[in-house]
Amino acid sequence: MENSPDSAASLLEVRGISKSFGAVRALQEVDFTLRAGEIHALLGENGAGKSTLIKVITGVFPRDAGIVRISGEEVAPRSAKAAVQAGIATVYQEVNLLPNLSVAQNLFLDRQPMRFGIVREGEMRRRAKTLLADFGLDIDVAAPLGSYSVAVQHVTAIARAVDLSARVLILDEPTASLDRHEVEILFGIMRQLARRGIGIVFVSHFLDQVYEISDRITVLRNGRLVGERETASLSRLELIRMMLGRELAETTSARAAAGARKTREVCASFEGYGKAGYVAPFNLELRHGEVVGLAGLLGSGRTETARLVFGAERADRGQARVEGAPVRLQSPRDGVRHGFGYCPEERKTDGIVAELTVRENIVLALQAKRGLHRPLSRREQDEIASRYVKMLDIRPPDPERPVGLLSGGNQQKVLLARWLATSPRLLVLDEPTRGIDVGAHAEIIRLIRELCDDGLALLVISSELDEIVTYSDRVVVLRDRAHVEELTGEAIDVGNILAAIAADSVAVALEAHT
Amino acid sequence: PANAAELTIGFSQIGSESGWRAAETSVSKQEASKRKVNLKIADAQQKQENQIKAIRSFIAQNVDAIFLAPVVSTGWDSVLKEAKEAKIPVVLLDRDIDPSGKELYLTAVTSDSVHEGEVAGDWLAKTVGGKACNIVELQGTVGASVAANRKKGFDTAIAKHANLKVVRSQTGDFTRAKGKEVMESFIKAEGGGKSLCAVYAHNDDMMVGAIQAMKEAGLKPGKDILTVSIDAVPDIFKAMVAGEANATVELTPNMAGPALDAIAAFKDKGTVPPKWIQTDSKLFTATDDPQKIYDSKKGLGY
Amino acid sequence: MKGLPPVLITAVVLVAGFALCAVQFPNIASTRVVGNLLTDNAFLGIVATGMTFVIISGGIDLSVGSVIGFTTVFVALAIERWGMPPLVAFVAILALSAAFGAAMGAMIHVFDLPPFIVTLAGMFLARGASFLLSTESVPITAPVYSTVSDFALRLPGGGRLTAVAIIMLTIVIGGALLLRLTRFGANVYALGGSRQAASLMGVAVGRMTVKIYMLSSLLAGIAGIVFSFYTSAGYSLSAVGVELDTIAAVVIGGTLLTGGQGSVVGTFLGVLIQGMIQTYINFDGTLSSWWTKIATGVLLFAFIALQQGLVALARRPVAKRVGAVS
Amino acid sequence: MTALLPRRGLAQILALIVILAVDRVVSPQFFDLRLQDGRLFGSLIDVLNRGTPVALLSLGMVLVIATRGIDLSVGAVMAISGAIAASLADTHSLAVVLAAALGAGLICGLWNGFLVAVLGMQPIVATLILMVAGRGIAQLITEGRIVTFSSPDLVWLGNGSILGLPVPVAIALGMLILTGAVVRGSALGLLIEATGGNARASELAGVGTRAMILAVYVWCGVCAALAGVIAAADIMGADANNAGLWLELDAILAVVIGGTSLFGGRFSLVLAVLGALIIQTMNTGILLSGYPPEFNLLVKAVVVLAVLLLQSPKLSGFAGVVTRLRRTKA
């Protein structure tokens, strides 16, 4: 559109792609060009159509109109397999691997090393091990993939795509669940692949990463192409304007009123709380109007802490109190009854009920809390749903749409809405901003502050240390499934958190990167 | 016979798919205990493979004789050969097996189910006389040999009379509920049942259901529409007493009695019984004092 | 690796059950009874092997019992009435049943219909078709039949390893290898993990679905032939309800009905467990029809509960989400 | 509920109309209705009346399936409750008879629910246990005989009529309304759908998923028991050997024809009952047609497949295949 690229150098060329889902026009006449050897960021708000564009290119969705060329030759893959054969390797946004298969099988599914029609298991494992070693992962590749964290699963998916040694590599939000260290490794590999002439499409909501890695940027908004620019010549402000179609309201310095909140009452407290083989006993106080951040490396026990606090996992020692009164948290129901809420990190498996509508997903927790015999009338449901759809800017703003059809970021907002609707006293958020666009990201952080000002207690897990630093009144640092440090007030900064994590060498290496 | 006291006999029974079958089982037990025979009954739940397994395990336990009520006529050769090798005499109850196996069993105590159908057909022909008569037929389970035979016998009997015609024939699976449902649809399909003259059912249970269907449709079974069925279970005599059923052909549940006698004679004196001990296919009608028969049959475990 | 613990647990349950039975009826612990167990359950072992593939892939196949029934009738008629040489009849029926399975698989994939219902319709269809062929049971007198049913390897202690048992063991071993060692096998697990993910990873989901149901029906066809050896006859009502026995065997063998996990060896053990329950009841020989049913249910419950208990026990000491091993 | 019908039920209604039309062709008097002894009489009434047991079963089954479960034991539960009702009918009042029979169904449901929700067994095997043992229990009660009774109260349940409608039909209608009121009038429907759609997520949202699962199996047991009582009342006797035999498959079929996925989640009571009617319309048509019974199963198979294809969400899938074929040809 704005600069018509030299089509000889273009590796992947997309012209006039349109795609509708019923009444929703997810893509309209989108053009996109990827050159050999470049890293091309594909950006846009949640629901802009990035994932849809990718799936249309790889033939997962049939397209309504448009053409796709690879090296000038028109292709029309009709399945993911055909796309791979056409030279396009893809990591889709939701980790689409098979949790029941071993890591090695996942890496080599449908292309296992064979001899006499028999899979060479040993050879496959060896290769898997070397492959993952490039990504700094040293794990048992014979174990089922599902026994590893989302991060490991994501790295596996990326390693698989990279190893397909295609001409085009598409990565849809590959860094959402990775920590800095893993992101660095990934970027190293991406650069190396680009040098070999492979074209890489990179989707991310982390603008820092976009500026760090990409050569060019294409922006989509509401299913339309906004423009394509050289990264070097595009200012951040300009980029955000392209994505949102407006200026981003400046995030106010979040911890403005920190001092005043110190005096707030304790909402929930945990003494010597823990579970053998899960998380070491810890003490934790959560106060009204206060945000506590949980920081730590992957696998350090943050999610586990969150689950214990909420009641999703039963503690085998220690005492929990709510507003000073001792309580027993045996099940999520207990948590909900005491006014807790919990947004889990794996929204697809633990969060949304894909088949149900946005409205039903939003009222679910509230209804469960009220009990069977006090059903919310349809009017109340509609009212609640439309309030939160508006408040959180869920798109498309249709409460009757099955949640599974929403883009990832919007699903996250629905989950948040589910808990806000219960007017909780304590909200536990595990990676609430994962996969959320810049606009919504700022929005959610603002929301966290607001909730906090309304007297809510918040326990927030995030791998974004910058983010944690912005909103937390206190930061608990975890290492090896134990709470090792608590930072308050002025002590909260990225450096100190890293220092707390840095009891082992990995963290030292990490620090070097920042 | 004195020696019979020491006998242990394995009985591979088909299952408990009907009241008649339950009666056969309980009569067998009574007959065995009368003769002080230790009868081991293995219930096959209507599966031939279970019967084969049961016979194998009887052989493994080295019983003195095996009674077999075969669920199907074919497929017994190899297992009966095993019994023969082990020198265990086999007596078939209730149903015959395929001819190829004749030398594999001692004797068969069965009725002739084709003959049963004929008896029913003959009775109907005689009762109707020269009038034109539209008959509906309630068949047994599709694929069951008894059903096929009873159909065959009946068809042969009425083939001789041009005035008798089977206008509809559908399976009622040998059950009351299906018998009723099928009869309901027959009545609808035949213009409210006015044109029907008789119902023939492959067993009494279906007929009991059919009688209810007729009554609910405002018809008078036993009067407007003649009924003839097979088995002679107690409930059909009850219907006869009420004037709602006309005839039934008896299939005696006492197959084990003659079989036990034959085995005892064989073991005691080496008497080889005839290959086929045929049980009576006796016709009962309202003239046979159905109340008395009902009372006598009630306790047999139908 | 994966799937091993449940198999081990099933094996433990089997051995424990066998020991208990043998204590009560010492006769049970003989090669004769073990040989009978294998022979009597040969056809079940064969269909269950196919069913294992289907269930691991996340599907279910209710048509197998009817396919067995149809096969016996077809084979009997082909040999006895239509004068086909037995081998030709076997090839014909296997081709037919494979095509039948393929058609069901295609139906499931193309129209996105639930396997439960498609195969239920398949069950009606195959049974109905066998009624059309013949409602009478047809004895088979071909010499191959007596040769095959008489053939047996004598085991020490009077037991016999019959031809059908050998066929079954071969198929079980072949199935286990196919599932464990080949790309096809890996894809079966992949489908059970998630059809969508498998498709995104490049597995030809449609073709796999067709192949899996084809395999299941093919094995049901083989089981039908074995059944016809077993009884030397074809009968349209044979193997009624076998689909449920088969599913039970597969599930007792540690395969999840939700798909993605399981093993052929486990299924084989499941078949033996069911056979043993039957043997026990036959040895007892005092049970009436109803007590037989109740006892079967109770034993089924006991075995499954025991298995669940062992699984829970095996899981307990390990922390829920184990850290990375390196 | 009503809001859901028009959009979702179109395929089912269409299927029903088509089958009714076919029935009319094979049996010209299919739509004839007349009053006979204060009771409507005709093939249509037969369809409703004979469809009642499966309709009742499907009312319970649809909830079980909505939670991603399945209940194979309903046929056996029918046999048990029928046996209990028949053995008590002549000596006890109708209230006692019903209480005992439905109570038995409730206990059976509790047992199934316990195995699934508490012991975590897979529903298909968990209920297979009762499917096998339950029929044995029923036979134990009747000792394998057909236990007959003459209590007019119980007979009325099977053969009486209310406002011209057979009592069983009225009962099924009442149960549909009751179940609908309970499920949709409370939050149960939403919570069941959530449990079936994603049990883990629902649990984390505070839904008592175990209680939900237990509740649906109990309800399924009660519905099956009621169906059993009606089946026994219909033939004035309890046939433990055959009552409800293989009806579990019909009930599951009805639910699936009614558009509820076997993978749980969204369900519709009305459409499940409509599914039961579709099946019965087909069965009655087969009986009226006068074809030899050897054809019954074939016809059934073909009709089932046709109905499923008719409502397949992928009729568009079929269109897709056609266009694909065209595209490859072009």
Ligand SMILES: Nc1ncnc2c1ncn2[C@@H]1O[C@H](COP(=O)(O)OP(=O)(O)OP(=O)(O)O)[C@@H](O)[C@H]1O
């Ligand atoms: N399978 C589907 N059926 C119907 N609508 C869909 C489907 N997939 C996506 N959509 C809709 O298409 C639009 C674009 O979604 P898409 O997933 O491409 O967004 P995205 O840019 O990847 O967003 P995110 O950053 O949140 O991942 C959204 O409105 C979404 O609701």
Ligand SMILES: Nc1ncnc2c1ncn2[C@@H]1O[C@H](COP(=O)(O)OP(=O)(O)OP(=O)(O)O)[C@@H](O)[C@H]1O
């Ligand atoms: N780098 C890694 N290598 C191997 N296994 C890992 C790695 N990181 C995490 N895991 C596995 O993932 C599991 C989940 O970790 P956990 O949820 O406790 O982490 P967390 O601190 O909550 O991190 P996050 O929420 O960011 O994933 C760990 O128990 C561990 O088995």
Ligand SMILES: [Mg+2]
């Ligand atoms: Mg996306």
Ligand SMILES: [Mg+2]
């Ligand atoms: Mg975590």
